[in-house]
Amino acid sequence: xxxxxxxxxxxxxxxxxxxxxxxxxxxxxxxxxxxxxxxxxxxxxxxxxxxxxxxxxxxxxxxxxxxxxxxxxxxxxxxxxxxxxxxxxxxxxxxxxxxxxxxxxxxxxxxxxxxxxxxxxxxxxxxxxxxxxxxxxxxxxxxxxxxxxxxxxxxxxxxxxxxxxxxxxxxxxxxxxxxxxx
Amino acid sequence: xxxxxxxxxxxxxxxxxxxxxxxxxxxxxxxxxxxxxxxxxxxxxxxxxxxxxxxxxxxxxxxxxxxxxxxxxxxxxxxxxxxxxxxxxxxxxxxxxxxxxxxxxxxxxxxxxxxxxxxxxxxxxxxxxxxxxxxxxxxxxxxxxxxxxxxxxxxxxxxxxxxxxxxxxxxxxxxxxxxxxxxxxxxxxx
Numbered sequence: 001x002x003x004x005x006x007x008x009x010x011x012x013x014x015x016x017x018x019x020x021x022x023x024x025x026x027x028x029x030x031x032x033x034x035x036x037x038x039x040x041x042x043x044x045x046x047x048x049x050x051x052x053x054x055x056x057x058x059x060x061x062x063x064x065x066x067x068x069x070x071x072x073x074x075x076x077x078x079x080x081x082x083x084x085x086x087x088x089x090x091x092x093x094x095x096x097x098x099x100x101x102x103x104x105x106x107x108x109x110x111x112x113x114x115x116x117x118x119x120x121x122x123x124x125x126x127x128x129x130x131x132x133x134x135x136x137x138x139x140x141x142x143x144x145x146x147x148x149x150x151x152x153x154x155x156x157x158x159x160x161x162x163x164x165x166x167x168x169x170x171x172x173x174x175x176x177x178x179x180x181x182x
Numbered sequence: 183x184x185x186x187x188x189x190x191x192x193x194x195x196x197x198x199x200x201x202x203x204x205x206x207x208x209x210x211x212x213x214x215x216x217x218x219x220x221x222x223x224x225x226x227x228x229x230x231x232x233x234x235x236x237x238x239x240x241x242x243x244x245x246x247x248x249x250x251x252x253x254x255x256x257x258x259x260x261x262x263x264x265x266x267x268x269x270x271x272x273x274x275x276x277x278x279x280x281x282x283x284x285x286x287x288x289x290x291x292x293x294x295x296x297x298x299x300x301x302x303x304x305x306x307x308x309x310x311x312x313x314x315x316x317x318x319x320x321x322x323x324x325x326x327x328x329x330x331x332x333x334x335x336x337x338x339x340x341x342x343x344x345x346x347x348x349x350x351x352x353x354x355x356x357x358x359x360x361x362x363x364x365x366x367x368x369x370x371x372x
Contacts, residue, residue, distance in 0.1 A: 020217060027210050035201035049202055053213055060217050120198035127192050143189070144196045175185040178192070 012073045016063050023063075027056055030074065034081050037140055040124060041085045041133065051088060055081040075151040082137065082155055089133075130177060135170045142167045257290060258304055280315050280322075281336065287312035288340040291361050295347040295354050305357045313364040334367060341365040 008029055014022035034055050039048035058080050059066075066076050128136050134156075141152045142163075149160040149167075156163065201209070253265035270283040287308055294305045316337070323330045341362055348358040 020214060023217075024210050024214065027213065031201045031205060031209065032199075035205060036196065036199045039199060040196070045202055049205055049209075052201065052205060053209060053216075056213055057216055060213075120195035123195045124192060124199070140196075144193055171189075175189065178185045178188040 008073065009068065012068060015060075016066065023056075023060055026073070030056075030077055033074075033145060034077055037078060037137075037145070038081055038085055040128065040140055041082075041137060042088065043125070047088060047092075051081060051084045054084050058084070071154045072151055074147070075154040078141065078145075078147070078151075078155045127174065127178065131170065131174070135166075135173075138163065138167050138170055139174065143171065254286075257293065258308060280319055281333070283315045284312065284319060284340075285336065287315060288343070288361075288365075291358075292343055292347055295351050295358065300351065300354055302354065302357060305354060306360075309357050309361045309364075312361055316364045337365040337367070 008026060011022045011025050011029075015026060031052065035048055035052045038051040038055070039045065042048050042051065055077060059077055062080075066073070128139065131139065137156065138152065141147045141155060142149075147155075149164050152163050152167075153160040200206070249262065249265055250269050253262035253269065256262040256266050266286065270280070270286060273282050274280045290308045291305065291312060294300055294308060319333060322328075323333060344358050344362045344365065348355055348362075
């Protein structure tokens with residue numbers, strides 16, 4: 001499945017041609033999404049920052065190998081981010097996908113925004129507690145990031161049909177949990 | 183609240199999570215610097231390096247040859263005259279023969295004598311130098327006992343040209359006479 005929104009396909013082409021500024025614009029477009037993805041898998045702001053930066057660094061370095069005909073740029077980025085998270089968790093057991101809880105650091109946002117974000121994070125964390133790492137990444141990719149099954153298939157390396165079934169079950173599980181909290 | 187509504191609320195909460203201020207403010211600049219560092223310096227292909235070196239050597243050689251060729255026509259006082267003298271010394275050191283210096287001085291005497299307003303002081307200076315280099319060669323031949331036929335043939339040629347120059351410009355008779363004496367055959371050689 002080829003999914004290439006027109007709003008950034010031109011930027012991707014320019015970046016492949018070596019245009020750093022175009023890649024900078026892509027960085028701006030995807031920064032929050034990649035950060036959120038890595039953060040909710042690692043639950044550590046420092047680790048998520050590192051993973052985010054390394055995702056874009058690796059994406060740039062391997063851009064010559066990326067072909068828009070073989071997949072979308074966002075699935076390319078999320079695949080790199082996921083692999084970096086897995087590598088990081090292998091190196092640091094405390095950041096395990098299943099049970100890892102890292103440290104949230106104060107990074108300079110104003111206190112009100114910080115409280116507002118912390119509250120939001122807490123709710124998301126609570127909702128996803130009880131889901132294992134694989135389940136969390138599928139919920140994020142499908143439900144929060146609204147990615148197509150084919151794209152998720154590229155990111156996690158499993159068949160779209162399998163993913164569809166798994167996500168259906170995970171969402172059921174999540175709904176049951178949320179109903180219990182209501 | 184139904185679970186679907188709760189899920190939508192959860193999605194909104196998820197989207198509230200933004201990249202850290204550090205990433206927002208300086209993430210791209212830091213990454214840009216790292217990208218710049220990682221990019222290898224463009225390396226010229228090996229043949230380009232050789233081609234450049236060859237071009238430089240060829241240019242330098244061409245310049246030196248050009249300067250040498252131009253200097254051959256230079257006269258005392260000209261900018262390239264030292265190049266002419268230097269080249270004579272190099273050739274003399276390489277071959278052990280100063281014949282080229284003798285020929286050059288003879289040519290200079292002829293050229294100076296043909297000028298409408300002959301610089302007699304300059305002409306005398308060149309004649310003295312001619313005498314010196316001729317004497318130097320004569321001494322070498324005498325010491326080594328080498329064959330001097332070619333040398334004598336050259337001197338005879340110089341002598342003939344000096345005679346002709348004197349006929350054309352009798353005012354330089356004194357200077358030319360000095361040169362003629364230097365190019366005379368030695369009595370013992372006859």
